[in-house]
Amino acid sequence: MKLFAAFDPASAFGLLAVAIVGNVACALLGCYLVLRRLSMLGDALTHGVLPGIALGVLFTGSLSGWGIMLGAVVFGFLTAFLTQTVSAQAGVAEDSSIGIVFTTLFSVGVILLTLLPDMHIDTGCVFFGSLELVTLSTESWLGVFTTMVSSLLATVAFIVVFWKELKVASFDSALAEAMGYRPQLMHYLLMGLVSLVSVTSFATVGSIVVVAMLIVPAACAYLLTDRLAVMLWLAAGVGALSAVLGYFLVPTHGNVPGMMAVMAGALLLLAVLFAPRHGVVAKVVRNVRLALRIAMEDILADLYRREESRQDRKSDPATGRWINRLALARLRNSGSITAAEVGAWRLTDRGRNQARSLIRAHRLWEAYLEKNLDLPPDHLHDPAMRMEHFIGPALQEELAAELHEPGTDPHGRQIPKG
Amino acid sequence: MSSEPILDIHDVTVAYHRRPVLWDIDLTLTEPSLVGIVGPNGAGKSTLIKAILGLVPLASGHIRILGSPLERQRQRIGYVPQRESVDWDFPVNVLDVVLMGTYGRLGWFRRPKAKDRAWARECLDRIGLAGLEKHQIGQLSGGQQQRTFLARALAQQADIYFMDEPFAGVDAATEQAIIFLLQELQRQGKTVVVVHHDLRTVPLYFQQVLLLNIRKVAFGPTEAVFTEDNLRKTYGGRLTILETAGQAVRTREPTP
Numbered sequence: 178m179k180l181f182a183a184f185d186p187a188s189a190f191g192l193l194a195v196a197i198v199g200n201v202a203c204a205l206l207g208c209y210l211v212l213r214r215l216s217m218l219g220d221a222l223t224h225g226v227l228p229g230i231a232l233g234v235l236f237t238g239s240l241s242g243w244g245i246m247l248g249a250v251v252f253g254f255l256t257a258f259l260t261q262t263v264s265a266q267a268g269v270a271e272d273s274s275i276g277i278v279f280t281t282l283f284s285v286g287v288i289l290l291t292l293l294p295d296m297h298i299d300t301g302c303v304f305f306g307s308l309e310l311v312t313l314s315t316e317s318w319l320g321v322f323t324t325m326v327s328s329l330l331a332t333v334a335f336i337v338v339f340w341k342e343l344k345v346a347s348f349d350s351a352l353a354e355a356m357g358y359r360p361q362l363m364h365y366l367l368m369g370l371v372s373l374v375s376v377t378s379f380a381t382v383g384s385i386v387v388v389a390m391l392i393v394p395a396a397c398a399y400l401l402t403d404r405l406a407v408m409l410w411l412a413a414g415v416g417a418l419s420a421v422l423g424y425f426l427v428p429t430h431g432n433v434p435g436m437m438a439v440m441a442g443a444l445l446l447l448a449v450l451f452a453p454r455h456g457v458v459a460k461v462v463r464n465v466r467l468a469l470r471i472a473m474e475d476i477l478a479d480l481y482r483r484e485e486s487r488q489d490r491k492s493d494p495a496t497g498r499w500i501n502r503l504a505l506a507r508l509r510n511s512g513s514i515t516a517a518e519v520g521a522w523r524l525t526d527r528g529r530n531q532a533r534s535l536i537r538a539h540r541l542w543e544a545y546l547e548k549n550l551d552l553p554p555d556h557l558h559d560p561a562m563r564m565e566h567f568i569g570p571a572l573q574e575e576l577a578a579e580l581h582e583p584g585t586d587p588h589g590r591q592i593p594k595g
Numbered sequence: 596m597s598s599e600p601i602l603d604i605h606d607v608t609v610a611y612h613r614r615p616v617l618w619d620i621d622l623t624l625t626e627p628s629l630v631g632i633v634g635p636n637g638a639g640k641s642t643l644i645k646a647i648l649g650l651v652p653l654a655s656g657h658i659r660i661l662g663s664p665l666e667r668q669r670q671r672i673g674y675v676p677q678r679e680s681v682d683w684d685f686p687v688n689v690l691d692v693v694l695m696g697t698y699g700r701l702g703w704f705r706r707p708k709a710k711d712r713a714w715a716r717e718c719l720d721r722i723g724l725a726g727l728e729k730h731q732i733g734q735l736s737g738g739q740q741q742r743t744f745l746a747r748a749l750a751q752q753a754d755i756y757f758m759d760e761p762f763a764g765v766d767a768a769t770e771q772a773i774i775f776l777l778q779e780l781q782r783q784g785k786t787v788v789v790v791h792h793d794l795r796t797v798p799l800y801f802q803q804v805l806l807l808n809i810r811k812v813a814f815g816p817t818e819a820v821f822t823e824d825n826l827r828k829t830y831g832g833r834l835t836i837l838e839t840a841g842q843a844v845r846t847r848e849p850t851p
Binding site: 212214338339340341342344345347348349351352354355356357358399402403404405407408 | 645648649650666669672674676680681682685686687688691692695698699701703704705706707731733747
């Protein structure tokens with residue numbers, strides 16, 4: 178672990194700062210890619226800009242600076258434009274078009290890079306990044322850090338200035354266009370910025386990991402909130418946290434950008450599991466709660482029917498599934514049922530009131546189905562069993578009113594009063 | 596309002612891949628009213644609305660709204676797209692969506708202020724959604740989502756509204772709320788053009804009706820135009836000669 182290896186705090190801080198700034202910029206733009214369902218186009222851009230970088234180096238002779246920026250942005254626009262054009266003209270779906278355009282442009286880029294004999298461009302660096310090399314000299318660190326901060330500032334400025342226009346264009350582009358907001362312009366500005374940020378990130382995290390940094394923090398934030406502004410802050414936080422975790426947890430001699438992507442993935446996994454509303458755990462908890470409520474209500478309704486037919490409860494439901502045992506225990510603890518001797522459960526007054534409402538819902542529903550759904554009488558019970566748990570007092574009254582206060586259900590059993 | 600027609604569609608043809616999907620539509624709407632657009636699936640009802648709003652290009656003809664081209668009248672136009680056209684899992688709440696209605700009036704870069712928020716709340720109130728401001732739009736029922744769109748259109752404070760199937764798949768209460776709103780708009784002298792599917796309610800809801808099936812079959816006051824004969828023409832299949840001619844334009848070869 179790097180944490181325990183001898184490390185130079187100054188260089189460690191410099192490296193982390195670069196990674197954090199880059200990741201935050203990626204995460205912010207990524208939110209709009211994820212929301213506009215353009216994640217694959219984001220992937221395409223990060224690869225399609227490669228010829229632009231190569232040409233930028235060719236013309237300016239410099240591995241950093243405005244040349245590669247300009248080249249990347251131009252080729253970013255070109256990727257976005259060609260994707261739409263190939264899809265329209267060649268009659269292929271947009272995802273196929275993305276596959277065609279970015280692989281072609283990327284290959285052209287790789288060939289161009291190999292044609293630059295004097296430049297010390299290591300294609301491996303382009304693919305996998307060279308974060309570790311950034312801190313080799315203060316001079317190169319400062320250059321990379323300045324570019325990184327500039328692209329972050331450009332991103333933030335773009336989002337702040339076009340906040341309302343981006344929001345409406347992303348949510349409802351037809352309305353945006355009808356209002357005169359030019360959603361296509363927004364689209365291309367966004368694509369230009371994604372190209373700019375990817376090329377600045379190339380030097381550090383590489384062309385493959387940058388895709389993860391664009392998409393994963395945004396996808397993670399999407400799971401955690403229902404507000405756009407909060408989503409942007411969360412995505413930025415996840416991007417930064419991935420950088421920190423990736424840096425400190427990477428094995429010695431391991432690839433830091435790779436570890437950052439892994440950490441982003443791990444954070445996404447946590448979000449998938451534990452997100453408050455959309456998470457797996459929250460869903461399981463909700464389902465178990467519902468199952469428990471249904472089990473409790475079924476016991477109450479069952480006891481009520483037995484009382485009605487003057488039958489003692491002989492079979493002990495607690496011998497059934499764990500959820501029934503739990504339901505029985507909770508009903509006893511809340512004073513809805515009581516047992517004079519083991520297994521002989523009876524309703525208390527409180528339990529009887531609860532059961533009456535359920536039975537009322539059940540039988541009203543049967544009567545309603547019989548009236549409106551053209552079902553044979555023996556098909557009424559099962560649907561009513563399912564629905565009785567969801568029909569509250571207000572809807573019960575509505576049903577009763579529509580059925581003119583029926584006294585009995587279709588099977589001739591009495592409907593308890595509400 | 597001047598004596599200019601509210602909506603003047605002059606010989607408009609809309610084509611998709613060169614093949615016309617709307618043929619030489621020509622109509623003039625002069626009286627503020629509720630207008631229904633009726634026709635079978637694929638008749639080009641949504642396309643006509645999109646053409647009026649400049650969302651699809653015209654192959655020929657021109658459209659004037661309140662006497663001027665669209666570009667100068669955008670702020671006087673309200674639009675309700677089909678409910679399925681947007682992603683209801685988008686991270687915004689009901690108030691955010693209704694506020695978008697004020698965006699057209701605000702113009703580039705200006706953000707909604709407290710008075711715009713108050714206005715958006717009032718629009719929600721008028722369509723019966725008060726209290727749902729903070730709900731995420733994905734949690735709403737279909738009817739509530741449609742009402743949110745109506746509230747957004749109301750927030751646009753337009754003079755002429757275009758609504759694409761606002762009654763599709765909504766509950767009875769929502770249908771009532773929407774038609775109430777349309778009638779109120781009409782009393783204020785506004786015009787609402789509605790793509791509509793339920794033939795039964797056409798005479799109840801609309802003073803004027805456009806019967807459309809890739810060409811205008813008839814347009815005028817509902818009692819005069821909404822006849823069995825016209826409906827048979829509208830729903831009685833496509834005109835094969837138009838289709839053959841359209842195919843010829845697409846393939847660039849004259850017909851046999």
